[in-house]
Amino acid sequence: MSTLTAPAISDTPFGTLAAQHRLHNAVLKEPLPAPGTFGFRGDIALAFQDQVADEARPPAYSLEQVLAVGDAARAKIPVLAGYLHNFAWLKDAGEVLADYLVPEGTYVFFVNNIDFLKTYSVALPGGATAKVLPLDESTVWKEVLELAGVEKTDVKKMSGPEKLEYVLAQLAATKMDYPAISYEDGVAAMEPVRNRNENRPV
Numbered sequence: 001m002s003t004l005t006a007p008a009i010s011d012t013p014f015g016t017l018a019a020q021h022r023l024h025n026a027v028l029k030e031p032l033p034a035p036g037t038f039g040f041r042g043d044i045a046l047a048f049q050d051q052v053a054d055e056a057r058p059p060a061y062s063l064e065q066v067l068a069v070g071d072a073a074r075a076k077i078p079v080l081a082g083y084l085h086n087f088a089w090l091k092d093a094g095e096v097l098a099d100y101l102v103p104e105g106t107y108v109f110f111v112n113n114i115d116f117l118k119t120y121s122v123a124l125p126g127g128a129t130a131k132v133l134p135l136d137e138s139t140v141w142k143e144v145l146e147l148a149g150v151e152k153t154d155v156k157k158m159s160g161p162e163k164l165e166y167v168l169a170q171l172a173a174t175k176m177d178y179p180a181i182s183y184e185d186g187v188a189a190m191e192p193v194r195n196r197n198e199n200r201p202v
Contacts (some may be wrong), residue, residue: 006031012038012070013077013100021045022096032165038070039164044082046092061085063093063109065140069168076100079168080106083140088188090132091183094124101128105174110135110143113193114186119178121177122186131176132186136194141167148174 008031017023026042044066045059062148067078068080077100084090090109101107101124108131114120118184120132135143145152148170155163 007036007038007070007072009038011072013075014038014040014068014070016066017096018098019042021048022059024059029159030161032069032161033053034165036072037165038072039161040066040068040070041160041164042066044093046089046097061089061092063089063096066163067140067144067168069165070100074102076102077105078102079106079172081110081140081144081168081171083110083112083135085112086193087111087132088187089115090130091124092185094128094130098125101126103127103129104170106174107131108133108144108147108171108176110140111190112136113191114189115191118189119176120181120186121176121178121182122183131178133178144168144171147171147176 009011009018016025022045024043024045028041032037032039043062043064045062047060049057049060051057063082063084066080066082068077071075105128107124107128110133112135114134116134122130122132124130144167148167149171150167155166158166
């Protein structure tokens, strides 16, 4: 890849994930302003349903509402945020993304079924750390803006790639000193999965 040209998705970890049919519902999948970086907003499938013949089935479950930047030169994902409907799926997320995570990276997971008052730091493969926060009736984008201290007016006039790059840079600079907990203890403490549509207006 030339340093003078924007990276293609195939130059980044998202290319491998796409080849594995893991990228779904993309609302942004294109180079970012910083050289050698590529952005993704959408879902990353974590597990697949059994396929019958050529029938296309949706994933069994996914890391949803993902905001992520890929570094083409290192073939890594240095910053990522997303939503898990079940804390137990954090293990799957860690395994699917294991080759792309870095110890100094920022990985934020908003989870449906943890105590609303709790936040955790959980070890991921390769020395990376997941920052785990509760989320119910909101979106990852809104929560990341709030967590990173970004006002909507700060990004109002930016393009989609500019917004993603700016917001994830602010997120990466955000201090998140959450108590460390093992994955097993997190599973033991997790609550029943809440119906995400239960309190939404019809």
